[in-house]
Amino acid sequence: MRDVNDPSHASIPPSGIPPGAGSTAADTSFLESLVGYNARRAALAIIAQVLPELQPYDLRVVEFSVLTVVAHNPGITSRQVCAALDILPPNLVGLLRKLEQRGLIHKRAHPSDRRAQGLYVTDAGAQVQRAAQHAVAAVEQRALPHLSAAERATLIALLRRVYQGSGAGTTR
Amino acid sequence: MRDVNDPSHASIPPSGIPPGAGSTAADTSFLESLVGYNARRAALAIIAQVLPELQPYDLRVVEFSVLTVVAHNPGITSRQVCAALDILPPNLVGLLRKLEQRGLIHKRAHPSDRRAQGLYVTDAGAQVQRAAQHAVAAVEQRALPHLSAAERATLIALLRRVYQGSGAGTTR
DNA sequence: TATTGTTATACTCTATAACTATA
DNA sequence: TATAGTTATAGAGTATAACAATA
Numbered sequence: 001m002r003d004v005n006d007p008s009h010a011s012i013p014p015s016g017i018p019p020g021a022g023s024t025a026a027d028t029s030f031l032e033s034l035v036g037y038n039a040r041r042a043a044l045a046i047i048a049q050v051l052p053e054l055q056p057y058d059l060r061v062v063e064f065s066v067l068t069v070v071a072h073n074p075g076i077t078s079r080q081v082c083a084a085l086d087i088l089p090p091n092l093v094g095l096l097r098k099l100e101q102r103g104l105i106h107k108r109a110h111p112s113d114r115r116a117q118g119l120y121v122t123d124a125g126a127q128v129q130r131a132a133q134h135a136v137a138a139v140e141q142r143a144l145p146h147l148s149a150a151e152r153a154t155l156i157a158l159l160r161r162v163y164q165g166s167g168a169g170t171t172r
Numbered sequence: 173m174r175d176v177n178d179p180s181h182a183s184i185p186p187s188g189i190p191p192g193a194g195s196t197a198a199d200t201s202f203l204e205s206l207v208g209y210n211a212r213r214a215a216l217a218i219i220a221q222v223l224p225e226l227q228p229y230d231l232r233v234v235e236f237s238v239l240t241v242v243a244h245n246p247g248i249t250s251r252q253v254c255a256a257l258d259i260l261p262p263n264l265v266g267l268l269r270k271l272e273q274r275g276l277i278h279k280r281a282h283p284s285d286r287r288a289q290g291l292y293v294t295d296a297g298a299q300v301q302r303a304a305q306h307a308v309a310a311v312e313q314r315a316l317p318h319l320s321a322a323e324r325a326t327l328i329a330l331l332r333r334v335y336q337g338s339g340a341g342t343t344r
Numbered sequence: 345t346a347t348t349g350t351t352a353t354a355c356t357c358t359a360t361a362a363c364t365a366t367a
Numbered sequence: 368t369a370t371a372g373t374t375a376t377a378g379a380g381t382a383t384a385a386c387a388a389t390a
Contacts, residue, residue: 003247005290006283026245026256030305031237034312035324036218038331039211044258045335046208062380065203073198075175078349084198086213091381093350111178115348115389118177133202140206146337147330152207155330158323159210163217165318234357251371260359265373287366287371347390357380367370 035162049143053135057128058102062087064132066095067121070105071129075118077110104128207334221315225307229300230274234259236304238267239293242277243301247290249282276300 004024031037047061054064065085070076078096082089096119099105104125110116121129144152176196203209219233226236237257242248250268254261268291271277276297282288293301316324 001244001246003283003290004245004252005247005249005288024252026241026248026252028241028244028256030240030244032332033328034308035316035327035331036215036222036312037237038328038335039215039218041258042331042334043208043211043215046211050208060379065209068202069198069200072173072200072202073176074173075177076198077177079347080176080196080198084200086216088382089349090351090353090383110348111175113348113390116177117349118175136206140208144207144334144337146333151330154326155207155334156205156210158319158327158330159207159214160204161318162214162316162327163210165316232356249371250373261372262360262374262376263358282371285367285371289372345390348388349386350388351384351386353383355380355382357378359378360376361374363372363374365371365373367368 039159039162046140046143049139050136053139054132057132057135059128059132063095063099064129064136066092067099067104067125067129068133070099070119071121071126074120075108075110077116077118079116081119099125211331211334218312218315221311222308225311226304229304229307231300231304235267235271236301236308238264239271239276239297239301240305242271242291243293243298246292247280247282249288249290251288253291271297 004026050061054060057064059067062085066081066087069081069084073080078089078092081087082092087095096105096107100107103122105119105121107117107119110118147155176198222233226232229236231239234257238253238259241253241256245252250261250264253259254264259267268277268279272279275294277291277293279289279291282290319327
């Protein structure tokens, strides 16, 4: 394999790339043949666009996910949130505390299990969640301008088969 | 919306889930309608299966990616690796140092730019990379048993359009 | 004996500022 | 003035062990 930066082989064809040592594009063909690599790159690219949309609500992606699950599942327990979002219990504690201190969620005694607590959104929490959900849905549309609705549906269906087929959630 | 854990509405139909407070499945329908959410879950599920395959070679996922790019692009510079894999330069330094100390890669003076250094795999590095690449390719096959070759190709093509269409690599 | 929620803690990953040598 | 490589450091994100209260 030839050195990518050896000038003795340069400019066939002449690529209109600016000067500097790091100019030519690297070969990543093997990595690009992997579903895992492409899924990770795609996820990071979308999340990078979602982040600034959630900033006005002072929510990170995980916090939005937790708030959304609680809003859509009133009375859900911590363990159920952990199972749904693949979050470890110790890491959820701080998230819930922060959301509760902001007055977005609150806890009530569980009707049948005195160890557990039911989680609920407050009125303010429901408002914030609705607005943030609209913003997230809108930015996904904008982030994927080249995908038709059918292609998006196909993509999502294939991705779900990837992580539902394998043992998702077993390793943490 | 009804409380998910309110026993007064329980068991219609009776779900065969074991006892405890966190038993019923939570509604995550909105999150599951997002490409970003599904891509992240899929990526994490696959990476969780790739990790143990790389353990015999004492490589983490990022380290394998760097080693692979260097192996396939002899003489590549640090900045080019950063651009190809969307890694920040300060975070690459430690990765390269570790790979160099293990004798898997080495640096040589860049032919035309005295600021830069060309990266190369050693013979040992090339051996490790080849073996690890085979292991990774094999585990991807095993991790996606329900996807045909055509479906895998479709999935990869759609994912690439997601992160190549948006401004991938611009935010970091 | 198992589960819920929790604390404490450690380790990895990612991000920013600032410096030097060179272009 | 800009770029390549580097240091130091800060902040997210993720992981395990262990505990009290309750099932």
